[in-house]
Every structure is written in C-alpha cells, then in structure tokens.
Amino acid sequence: xxxxxxxxxxxxxxxxxxxxxxxxxxxxxxxxxxxxxxxxxxxxxxxxxxxxxxxxxxxxxxxxxxxxxxxxxxxxxxxxxxxxxxxxxxxxxxxxxxxxxxxxxxxxxxxxxxxxxxxxxxxxxxxxxxxxxxxxxxxxxxxxxxxxxxxxxxxxxxxxxxxxxxxxxxxxxxxxxxxxxxxxxxxxxxxxxxxxxxxxxxxxxxxxxxxxxxxxxxxxxxxxxxxxxxxxxxxxxxxxxxxxxxxxxxxxxxxxxxxxxxxxxxxxxxxxxxxxxxxxxxxxxxxxxxxxx
Amino acid sequence: xxxxxxxxxxxxxxxxxxxxxxxxxxxxxxxxxxxxxxxxxxxxxxxxxxxxxxxxxxxxxxxxxxxxxxxxxxxxxxxxxxxxxxxxxxxxxxxxxxxxxxxxxxxxxxxxxxxxxxxxxxxxxxxxxxxxxxxxxxxxxxxxxxxxxxxxxxxxxxxxxxxxxxxxxxxxxxxxxxxxxxxxxxxxxxxxxxxxxxxxxxxxxxxxxxxxxxxxxxxxxxxxxxxxxxxxxxxxxxxxxxxxxxxxxxxxxxxxxxxxxxxxxxxxxxxxxxxxxxxxxxxxxxxxxxxxxxxxxxxxxxxxxxxxxxxxxxxxxxxxxxxxxxx
Numbered sequence: 001x002x003x004x005x006x007x008x009x010x011x012x013x014x015x016x017x018x019x020x021x022x023x024x025x026x027x028x029x030x031x032x033x034x035x036x037x038x039x040x041x042x043x044x045x046x047x048x049x050x051x052x053x054x055x056x057x058x059x060x061x062x063x064x065x066x067x068x069x070x071x072x073x074x075x076x077x078x079x080x081x082x083x084x085x086x087x088x089x090x091x092x093x094x095x096x097x098x099x100x101x102x103x104x105x106x107x108x109x110x111x112x113x114x115x116x117x118x119x120x121x122x123x124x125x126x127x128x129x130x131x132x133x134x135x136x137x138x139x140x141x142x143x144x145x146x147x148x149x150x151x152x153x154x155x156x157x158x159x160x161x162x163x164x165x166x167x168x169x170x171x172x173x174x175x176x177x178x179x180x181x182x183x184x185x186x187x188x189x190x191x192x193x194x195x196x197x198x199x200x201x202x203x204x205x206x207x208x209x210x211x212x213x214x215x216x217x218x219x220x221x222x223x224x225x226x227x228x229x230x231x232x233x234x235x236x237x238x239x240x241x242x243x244x245x246x247x248x249x250x251x252x253x254x255x256x257x258x259x260x261x262x263x264x265x266x267x268x269x270x271x272x273x274x275x276x277x278x279x280x281x282x283x284x285x286x287x288x289x290x291x292x293x
Numbered sequence: 294x295x296x297x298x299x300x301x302x303x304x305x306x307x308x309x310x311x312x313x314x315x316x317x318x319x320x321x322x323x324x325x326x327x328x329x330x331x332x333x334x335x336x337x338x339x340x341x342x343x344x345x346x347x348x349x350x351x352x353x354x355x356x357x358x359x360x361x362x363x364x365x366x367x368x369x370x371x372x373x374x375x376x377x378x379x380x381x382x383x384x385x386x387x388x389x390x391x392x393x394x395x396x397x398x399x400x401x402x403x404x405x406x407x408x409x410x411x412x413x414x415x416x417x418x419x420x421x422x423x424x425x426x427x428x429x430x431x432x433x434x435x436x437x438x439x440x441x442x443x444x445x446x447x448x449x450x451x452x453x454x455x456x457x458x459x460x461x462x463x464x465x466x467x468x469x470x471x472x473x474x475x476x477x478x479x480x481x482x483x484x485x486x487x488x489x490x491x492x493x494x495x496x497x498x499x500x501x502x503x504x505x506x507x508x509x510x511x512x513x514x515x516x517x518x519x520x521x522x523x524x525x526x527x528x529x530x531x532x533x534x535x536x537x538x539x540x541x542x543x544x545x546x547x548x549x550x551x552x553x554x555x556x557x558x559x560x561x562x563x564x565x566x567x568x569x570x571x572x573x574x575x576x577x578x579x580x581x582x583x584x585x586x587x588x589x590x591x592x593x594x595x596x597x598x599x600x601x602x603x604x605x606x607x608x609x610x611x612x613x614x615x616x617x618x619x620x
Binding site for chain 2: 015016182183184186187188189190191192193194202205206
C-alpha cells in the first residue's frame with residue numbers, strides 16, 4: 001500500500017467506539033461480568049428449551065425435596081422444580097431490569113436534555129421535580145407507585161422506570177449544560193441546526209458513554225427492585241416464577257428447606273454483581289480522559 | 294459590485310442587574326460580494342457580538358435594534374425559524390477555536406456533510422461525497438481518508454480547514470470569520486488566511502474578518518472598520534486607513550502594532566483602559582484616553598463624518614493632518 005509507505009503515514013482512522021471496546025476487553029472482571037450477563041440473557045430467552053421441567057407443574061410426591069440428581073436445586077413447597085423456576089424467573093428479572101431502565105432512559109434523557117439546553121423556568125421545573133423524586137428513597141417510591149398501579153409485573157416495571165428516571169434527568173442535564181458551553185454547540189447552531197436536532201444529533205452522542213455506564217448500574221438496581229416488589233407481592237404474580245416471589249414463598253421454610261431461598265438469592269446476587277462489574281468496566285473504558293493517549 | 298450585507302444603526306442592549314447595558318451603539322457598515330471587511334478593535338469593543346448579531350446567534354436576553362439586510366432582505370424582521378434556515382446556507386461563520394469547534398463524536402466528513410444535508414437536502418451518501426470534494430478544495434491532502442477521521446486525529450490547522458469547508462459547503466453569500474487564526478501557529482495562520490482569500494475569489498463570497506491583528510488586516514482586508522467601545526470609530530479602504538488614519542484611536546493602534554522601523558524600541562501603547570459600558574463617557578468614548586481631546590470631545594459624541602470619499606471617522610478633530618503634525 002502506498003499510504004503505509006508514504007512519509008506522512010498516519011494510524012488508521014479508529015472510531016472512539018472501537019477504542020473503547022478494546023479498553024473494555026482488557027478489563028478482566030468487566031469481561032467476566034459481560035459473559036455472565038450474556039449467559040443470563042441467553043437463559044432468559046431460551047428458558048422454554050433449557051428448563052428441565054415445567055416451572056408450574058406441581059407434584060404431591062415431591063414436596064420440599066433437597067437438591068438431587070433429578071432436581072439439581074431441589075423442589076419447592078408445591079413440588080415444583082426450583083431450577084426450572086429459577087430459569088423461567090430469569091425472564092421476569094432480565095425483562096424487568098432491561099425494559100424498566102430503557103423506560104427510565106426514554107423518560108429521563110429527553111427531559112434532562114431539555115432542562116439543560118433550554119434553561120430558565122423549564123430547567124427549574126424539571127430539576128425540582130427530579131430532586132423531589134430523588135429525595136424519596138428509591139424502593140419506597142417504587143413500592144408506592146407499584147401499589148398504586150396494582151400488582152402486576154408490567155406495573156412493577158413502570159414503577160421502576162419512573163422511579164429510576166430522575167437519575168438520568170440529572171445526568172443528562174449536567175452533561176447538556178457542559179455541552180452547551182462548548183464551541184461545537186455554537187458551531188452546530190451557526191450551521192443552522194434546529195434546537196431539537198442540536199439536542200439529539202449533536203449532544204446525545206457525546207453523552208452516551210456516561211449514560212451507558214449509569215444504565216448498566218441501573219439495571220442491577222432495577223433487578224433488585226423487581227425482586228423486592230415481587231417479594232412484597234407487587235411484581236410477578238403467582239404461580240408464575242420470579243426470583244423475588246420465590247424468595248417470598250420460601251421464607252417460611254428457611255430452616256427446613258434452605259435451598260428454596262439460597263438458589264434464587266444467589267442467582268440475584270450473581271446477576272447484580274455481573275451488571276455492576278460490567279458497568280465499572282464500561283466506566284473505565286469510556287473515560288474521556290483515557291481518550292487523549 | 295453588489296452589496297451582500299448592509300448593517301445600519303445596529304444597536305444591542307443587554308439587561309444586567311436591572312440596568313440597561315448598551316453593547317453596540319449605532320454600528321453601520323456594508324460588505325460587497327468577493328470583498329473582505331475587517332472589523333478591528335480591542336477585546337470587548339463589540340466586534341464579536343456584532344458578528345453574532347448578524348448571524349442571529351445572540352442569547353434571547355439580547356435586544357437588537359437597527360437594520361441588518363442580507364441581499365436586500367431585512368433579517369431582523371424574520372422569524373427565528375427563518376433566521377435558522379439562513380445560517381449555514383446563505384450565511385456561515387467560522388470560529389476562533391478550531392480545536393474545540395468540531396463535534397468530537399463525528400468524523401470530519403460527517404460534519405461537512407451535515408451542512409449539505411441540512412440546507413441542500415442531500416442524502417447521506419451524496420452529502421459525504423460532496424464533503425470529500427469540499428475538504429479537497431480547502432487543500433486537505435488525502436481528503437477521502439481525512440474525511441473519515443475524528444477531530445482528535447487532526448491538527449489545529451487541519452481542523453480550521455474543516456471548519457472552512459463546513460462554512461463554505463453551501464456556498465454562502467456571506468462568511469463571518471471571527472478571529473479564525475488567533476489560536477493557530479503563525480505559519481499555519483498565513484496558510485489559513487490565504488486559503489480564505491482563495492475561496493473568496495473562487496466563490497465570490499463576501500467576508501467579514503473579525504480580528505485584532507493589524508498585520509492580518511493589512512494583508513487580507515479590502516475595507517476596515519475600527520470599533521471602539523461599541524461604536525465604529527473609523528472606516529476606510531485598508532490601504533487608506535494604514536496610510537492616513539483619521540481617528541486618534543486608529544493612529545494609536547497603528548503605533549502599537551509591531552512594525553519594521555521600531556526594532557529594539559518599546560512599542561507605543563494607548564494610555565488608559567476601555568471605558569466601562571455601564572457608565573460610558575458622555576462625549577466621545579475615546580476622549581479620556583485621547584492625547585488630542587479638546588473640551589468638545591468630552592461633552593458631545595462625534596458623528597461618523599466623511600473626511601475623504603469612502604473614508605469616515607468619528608472624531609471632532611478629523612482630519613488629523615494638522616493635529617498629528619503639531620503633536
């Protein structure tokens with residue numbers, strides 16, 4: 001190639017995304033987190049294929065049996081296979097985590113961009129509402145909302161989405177304020193960009209990295225929130241399995257049948273840990289200060 | 294010669310702490326197709342806000358008065374939406390800081406292509422191809438590859454070339470360059486300015502060059518407007534202004550510029566500082582610093598008056614020939 005032999009040869013153009021992926025892949029724990037997350041997403045999607053039993057099939061002859069070769073995680077108080085229920089429960093948890101955070105992004109980011117870029121009373125109203133919501137503990141607000149909407153997984157997801165959105169409002173507002181002071185925003189306006197285009201085409205791509213980090217951490221929180229709501233009977237409704245509702249029904253047998261609590265509990269822990277590790281790795285990989293080297 | 298931009302009696306007010314702050318006071322000038330008007334002055338004299346007012350990029354708290362006509366169309370009467378459509382299309386601007394004026398998240402080519410997509414409705418592929426041609430026209434070597442690079446991979450001079458390509462992509466009738474070379478190395482400065490000259494000749498674009506560098510003005514401007522404290526002090530053809538300044542402020546600026554003769558000597562400076570616009574002097578705004586000020590200068594603001602054909606000065610004592618000789 002002539003380009004590589006020319007005296008002015010330059011490193012090939014490399015997009016910021018590609019360099020971030022490279023940095024992420026060097027981060028061992030983050031990659032571990034990503035692998036676990038991908039694994040659980042696959043489990044959730046493939047639940048009907050890989051679950052050894054019907055998660056709703058009760059059996060009077062197999063009530064509260066400890067883990068065995070036939071039932072790796074034992075059976076519950078209705079004789080249902082715990083492994084199958086954990087596998088199907090991944091659907092509720094992953095869906096709740098991902099969809100409610102997508103919802104939170106869809107609510108929070110446009111409002112945050114609007115507040116940051118418009119300023120004035122628009123900013124004041126949006127920011128005060130977000131602050132007011134942040135002043136109430138996350139779970140309390142989610143429980144209140146879910147109770148108000150009625151017990152169902154969809155309502156729990158809506159409640160979590162709304163409750164998690166102020167964080168994204170704040171984050172995108174702050175980033176939009178930073179962006180507003182830059183020369184390239186002025187240049188974008190000088191080029192005739194309408195305000196909405198400036199916000200979504202120019203500002204948004206520049207704030208994706210912190211949003212991505214925050215979103216992956218928020219998914220972990222949302223999974224815990226879904227488990228908590230289901231534990232309280234406000235999420236997934238019986239007999240459908242979810243990790244939270246399994247913990248709820250197993251608490252009565254904590255001493256007689258600890259496997260009923262241990263398996264869903266440990267699963268929640270592993271998934272939440274994986275999302276957090278992934279988020280930390282993303283944070284390091286997407287750090288703009290690392291971009292200059 | 295067709296007049297592209299005509300600004301007359303431009304005023305600009307901001308409200309600050311409940312008081313009115315008049316930042317521009319009766320600024321008038323015109324720019325013709327294929328010509329360069331330099332607006333010169335110290336920091337804070339109003340030269341940058343003048344260009345922002347023409348572009349319509351001032352914040353909503355600014356109140357603009359007077360007339361701004363682009364090709365005969367009155368811009369101050371247009372809606373915000375109509376003003377926006379003109380930006381990047383009929384009128385474009387390049388900024389002082391090429392290092393930070395490009396969006397870090399997009400390639401050079403994408404940013405030039407955006408202007409074409411916004412104003413000429415080209416699709417992505419056509420716009421990008423045209424962007425590469427534009428980058429080539431602003432003398433970026435290996436434009437096709439550079440177009441796919443991100444701003445952080447380009448040098449300052451290269452980025453300013455990209456900015457010029459963005460600004461000129463839609464063949465604007467008016468280009469405002471706000472201190473386009475202040476942040477660049479001296480050698481790169483010369484290249485960028487001669488590029489602007491070439492583009493101006495090729496496209497017939499009218500150029501407003503905002504600068505505080507008189508050396509740049511001498512080499513690249515046809516007309517010069519000298520601004521002081523929100524008003525135009527003097528305006529003339531560049532050669533005339535350098536040969537016979539008719540405002541003491543201009544004379545002072547020329548004396549303060551590093552020239553050939555004065556090597557080794559201290560540069561002359563203008564005593565005092567720019568007046569506080571919250572409390573401007575009642576007469577000529579330069580009077581407190583002017584070595585030639587008389588009583589009238591402190592009491593009455595001098596109007597812009599023609600001292601020679603095409604040469605106006607806002608000074609009671611102009612023409613200055615006798616005054617300077619006596620000094």
